[in-house]
Structures are given as C-alpha cells and as structure tokens.
Amino acid sequence: MKLLRILGLIGCLLLIAGCGANTVTRGSTVNTSGGDDTAGDGFTGMEDSVIDTESEYAYFSKDYFDYEIGDRVFFALNESALSDVAKEILMDQADWLQRNPDTTITIEGHADERGTREYNLALGARRSEAVRTFLLQQGVGAVRMSTVSYGKERPFAACSDETCWSKNRRVVTLIEETAGS
Amino acid sequence: MHLALRVVSLLAIISFLGGQGLAQSRSDGPLQIEINEGIIQLFPIAAPQFIAESAGTTKQAKDITDLILSNLERTGLFRIVPESSHIGKITNFDSPVQFSDWKAINVDVLLTGAVAHGEDGNLVVKIRLHDVFAESSLGQGVLYRGTESNWRRLAHKISDVVYSRITGEGGYFDTRIAFISELGTKTNRTKRLTIMDYDGANVRFLTDGTSLVLAPRFSPEGDELIYTSYRTGKPSVFRLNLRNGRETRVLDTPDMTFSPRFSPDGKKVMFSRTTRGNTDIYETNLATSEASRITRNRAIDTAPTYSPDGRSIAFESDRSGSTQIYTMNLRGGNVSRISFGDGTYGTPVWSPRGDYIAFTKQVGNIFHIGVMLADGTEERLLSRSFLDEGPTWAPNGRVLLFFREEPGERGGPSLYSVDVTGRNLTKLDTPNFASDPTWSPLR
Secondary structure (H helix, E strand, C coil), X not given: CHHHHHHHHHHHHHCHHHXXXXXXXXXXXXXXXXXXXXXXXXXXXXXXXXXXXXXXXXXXXXXXXXXXXXXXXXXCCCCCCCCHHHHHHHHHHHHHHHHCCCCEEEEEEECCCCCXXXXXXHHHHHHHHHXXXXXXXXXXXXXXXXXXXXXXXXXXXXXXXXXXHHHHCEEEEEEEECCCC | CHHHHHHHHHXXXXXXXXXXXXXXXXXXXXXXXXXXXXXXXXXXXXXXXCEECCXXXXXXHHHHHHHHHHHHHHCCCXXXXXXXXXXXCCCCCCXXXXXXXXXXXXXXXXXXXXXXXXXXXXXXXXXXXXXXXXXXXXXXXXXXXXXXXXXXXXXXXXXXXXXXXXXXXXXXXXXXXEXXXXXXXXXXXXXXXXXXXXXXXXXXXXXXXXXXXXXXXXXXXXXXXXXXXXXXXXXXXXXXXXXXXXXXXXXXXXXXXXXXXXXXXXXXXXXXXXXXCEEEEEEEECCCCEEEECCCCCCCEEEEEECCCCCEEEEEEXXXXXXXXXXXXXXXCCCEECCCCCCEEEEEEECCXXXXXXXXXXXXXXXXXXXXXXXXXXXXXXXXXXXXXXXXXXXXXCEEEEEEECCCCCCCEEEEEEECCCCCCEECCCCXXXXXXXXXXXX
16 A cells, blocks of 8 residues: 555656646645655655655544554455454554554454354454464564454455455454553 | 153254145144145144132233244244134133043144232242143143243243143243343444343343453353353453352453353353453363363454253354364364354354354355254354344253344344244334344243
8 A cells, every 4th residue: 555655656656747837736744755754753855755745644643543554454265364464464563563662552353244153253264363473573572562353243345246245255453552642 | 741741852853854845744633733845834822811819810811822823923833712602611720621622723732821819918820731633631731820020931831831841841031131231333332231031021231331342152951141241341241240249250361262162060160261462262170260271273263152961161263264163172173173064153042951053154144043963064044134143052052043134234133033944934023123132041
C-alpha cells in the first residue's frame, strides 16, 4: 500500500502540474520538495509530503492506521498463511507501531461462515497467531499484543457468497490505547 | 409385549434401511409399520379426550389430551385417529373397553385417561393403554400427580410412557432444549443462552446478551450447562448451575478454551484449548480443576465427544490436511480416522445409545447432518442445505436436533429435528433466530 503511494508520488514528481492540481482540490498543502515539517507531526522530507498530500489523517492517528495503512489482512479459504500483500500491510503496521510505542493492540482472527463454529474459532486463532508472530518478527514487543479469535461470529460483510466471504477471512489489528488520547 | 416387540423390530429395520423401499409382510397381524418407497405406514392410535373426573378439570383434561396427541404426532410414527371418527365413547375410566368399536376404525392402540383434582388441589392424571387387537391392556395403568401449573410436564411424562410402551424405546418428551437465541443484524448479532421445553414452551433467557455465548451442552443430569463465553474478552469455558444460577469458569487460563463437553459421569470436561495459535484437546477434572493435555499435534484438534461408556473420544482434526473425524482412547492413544467420504467432517456427537456418531459434513458449498457407526461404516446423510450444523441427540438416540442457517444478509439460524432415519424433518418454533441446540436427558 505504502509502496504504491510512493510510486504514485514519484509519478507526481514527473508530472508536477497534474498532481499539484489534484492535491490542491483535496485542500492539502503541496510540498513535493520536502524539508519542512508541514504536517507538524515531527517528520520532514519526502515522507512528510506523502502523508500531507495523500492522507486526510495525521500519521499518529488511529484513523491513519485503520484506513491508510489498513487495519486488516485477508486470507485464502481455510488458510492462515500470510500473502505477500498481507505481509506488506503488516510491515507498515509494524512500522507505525514502532513509532507509537505506547499503543497496545488486540489481534482479532476471523473466518467466513463456511465451516463449523468450532473449526472456525480454531482457524481464527491460527490466523491471529500468524499475524502476531509476523509483527513480533518485525520488532513489535510481545507484551503489547494480545490475540482473540471470533471464528465466524463477527462477519464484516453479510452476504453469502465469495465477495463477502473473502472480506470476512481476516485478521484485524485493533489499536487499544494510544498515549495522550 | 407382543406389540412392543413387533414395533421394536420395525424401528430397527427403519434405522438400518433408512428411506429405502421396503415392505413388511402382513402375515404377523395388523400391528406393524410398513415402509414403502420411503413412506412409513403410520401407527394408528386413538385417544378420546380424557375424562374430567372432578368439577373444573374439563379444560385441563382437554389440554393434556391435546398435548399428548400433538407430541405423538410430531414423532412422525403415529397417525392420530380423530375423535370425529370414533364410534365408541369412553365415559368412565374404569369401565371395560368395547374393543370392537376401535377395531372397526382400524385403531391399533387406544389410550384412555382421566383427570381429577386430588385432595391437596394438585392434578391427578391416570392413563391406560389398550392393545385393540389383543383386546388387552398394554402394561399397567399409570398415575401422575402434579401442580396445575405443571400440567404440560404431566402430559409430556404420559407421552413418554405411551411412546415407550409402543415402541420399546425410551421417550424424549419430558426434556428441555438449551440453545443460543440470536438477535440483530448478521454483522452485529446479540447471542443469549436460552432454555425451553422440548416442545418450545417456557422459553427462558439465561444470559443478558452483553457477552457472546456459544454452543451450550447439558450435563448428564440435566442440571448444568457448559458453554463458551466471551465474558473475559476471550472465549472461555463456563458452566452454569440451572438450579441456583451460579456461573463459574472451568479453567483459569489466559488461553482460549472452547467446545466443552461433560464426561458421561459428569465429573470431567473435555474441551479445546489454544496455545500460540495451536488448538489441542484437554480434559479437566471438575473437582480438582486439574487439566491434562490429550492431543499433542500442530493441527486443529477440536469438538471432542465422549462415548457413552466414557472410554473413547471422537473428535475432529485437520491433521490430514482436511477436517475429518477421529476416535482415540482417553489418553489420546490409539487414534484412528473414521471419516473417509467426500468433503470435510466435523462436530462428531456420540449417540447416547453408543451406536452412531452424528456429524456435520461439508461437500463443496452444501452442508449435511449425518450419522455413521463408530467405526465409520454405514454413513447416512439426514439433511442437506446451505448450512446445517451442530447435531445433538434426543436421550433415546432416535432423533436429532441441529441448526440450519439461511443464507444472505437477512438469513439466520433455526432449529430443526430429524429422525435418525432421515425422516420427519421438522422446524422448531423459537422466538428469535436460534442455533447451537443441546438436548437434555429425560427429567
């Protein structure tokens, strides 16, 4: 996700006029040259520009984590292996968590409605553990993370076909507490 | 007992041959159940409205008679010969029965009864069963006494006697069903532990819906429920004493615990416990709270169920790569896979008779409830839908309850019953969506 945004920004750098017009209409400051801490979030440079022009949320906010990085990763049917896309999102999550050391998270594992209640509880636990292990490897402290499985009890999407099932086979990283919030 | 024996052998035939075409010869007399192309010739029974022997019991007599007939009809084994076609009238409980009147309308068994108020004000119900063709009583007369408010239980107890004398099997009418009531949208369901009588009467909510609750199971005495609750934030096994309402946690651990079941003696509980994402089966002694690990495997091992003799366990595991049913001994040894058909198999539940194991089976996008013998042979599917799950046995091992979930955003679960033969699929009435049924023992 972040990689895509950075690639997008490089595209902007090559076609400054078009991008600038675009971002201005969103009401953001354009600062493609970097250098100033325009967002006031303690960061400067390229990354600051990315945040400022592409996100409506402050980097440290829970909203940024939930919507810009993405609070969830998805799984194939009956699987708990992390896809490449999932790993990228989790690396960004880990990055954010490293920079927000006072947050704790609950890692919620979910399954789609196909399968028995018991199996899905166990499968959700497997998935949340896969995410926990990955975040641990990325340097997120074990004491900051807890896991819970909801099995098929808390679907995100309600329809009964693959378009919804694929959204329900997920692990959601829930930010529990942020210092100063 | 001539009658009972004949019907028993017929029930055995029904259970082994399922819905396949079968015709019994009529040579052994008129008392028989015939199966033809899956259709059973129902057993004709008549029960004229019970006699009100004391003033002010007419309504009770009618209600009790109606409920008994409704119970028998719901079994799918009996044909109730309606009062409008009766020739003979029963006006006195103790007068001899004119059997010819009942033979003439092809009634096999006649049930007569009387209701009175006892000296203490309680209801007293007497019944007698008559074998019409043998022109004799079927067992002794039976007398039940109970408070007015308990008239339904009196009717259920009588139904159990009638069913059991005619079929030779135990009854299942004076029982309760615990289940999960579900309210709200599919993405935000409130779940409440709920209990009702077998026939849907006396619904009572046992939890308030603030915590998610799942999959209750009755204790062997029927006085406790064990289930999974999110009360602590994580799935944990709790037990609830139905007499005093006390709820206690079974194992104090930060790990997730779920899918509990009582041992047949009620002293132990087997359940799943998840450590670092790995789910294995554990058993805990309720007196000492000591937990011992039964399976040790990187696969998902869950849904354990004891055999009624308490010596074997059936459970589900995905150790082969897909979810299948296995049996093992109490120490986790002698593991053997018993399901080998298409698709995946889960939630095994051992019949109280010890013969069958019921299960949930998924083939592609279709779910079934089925039964197989404990060695995995004689697999038979009893239902088929978008999502059928979670079988539980009637105390006599002849009938199963499960839940069926309708697909879609507005879909939800309902309870269904089905005979072990696959006949008589019936939806149960519940106030809300209902899932995860567990059937109590006889009270």
